[in-house]
Amino acid sequence: MVRQFVHLDQPGIIDGRAFNAWVVANAVHNTPKNGVDLLTFHAAKGREWDCVVVAGAETGLLPHGSASTNDQRKEEIRLAYVAFTRAAQQLFITYADKRNNRNAGKSPLLDGMPLSANTEANQQLPRFAARPSNQPNLLDDLTTWRRHTGRTTNQEPFQVCTDEVLAQLVASQPASVDDLAVIFGPLTAKRVAPALLAIIDKHRAA
Incomplete structure (x- = not known):
């Protein structure tokens, strides 16, 4: 056996x-x-x-x-x-x-x-924690960014960042590299800032 x-x-x-x-x-x-x-x-x-x-x-x-x-x-x-x-x-x-x-x-x-x-x-099944009406596409755009980043860096999406981090980005909507550093740390924040801040700024202005 x-x-x-x-x-x-x-x-x-x-x-x-x-x-x-x-x-x-x-x-x-x-x-x-x-x-x-x-x-x-x-x-x-x-x-x-x-x-x-x-x-x-x-x-x-x-x-x-x-x-x-x-x-x-x-x-x-x-x-x-x-x-x-x-x-x-x-x-x-x-x-x-x-x-x-x-x-x-x-x-x-x-x-x-x-x-x-x-x-x-x-x-x-009821859906809880519905997406706020003033943020209809931010989470979708952040998810797309994560997926594309994973492809270009040969990583799984969850290795780029977790769903919890995406939720933090939607909730806090960082406006600077320093804000991103609170979530990602200083080195990663500098690397992801150009793409992420552009996405968040687009939805903040909408």
Whole structure:
């Protein structure tokens, strides 16, 4: 059984806890077919269900905020791939715009993922923290700037700046390099100031 576990090419650290989770997840249980399995991404490796729900696919959680190196971020992407490919028929992905009084929002790993055209569930959910009417396009323009910057610097958008930083920019609307330095730090502020201040000034004047 250990040999089978190792040969699955498990992502992440292979240790006793990971092995135990895999054994529990793959054991034969006398439970009804309509039961629910609650597993970590690691433990789901090698298994399949008709329907899978991936909860909390948010910025800061997927990839996790502690993944600070390229290797760690690649590992998070591998884990997400494991989770997203466990469904044989239906895959549901959920995320919150806010969690524990902080801005969250959709995981950047979901960008470009083909989604169902059925928006019935989205229409039934209330939308909170609506964008102020006097700032109809600022967040969109900042998001576009982040995406383009990521492409030119060979980075993922969340590596350029997080959704929380975008929210800070919309809320505070910095007017100088010094204002940006409060958010980004002095070196990054000087680098991003020409583009960001132009975007913010355009919306401030509108």
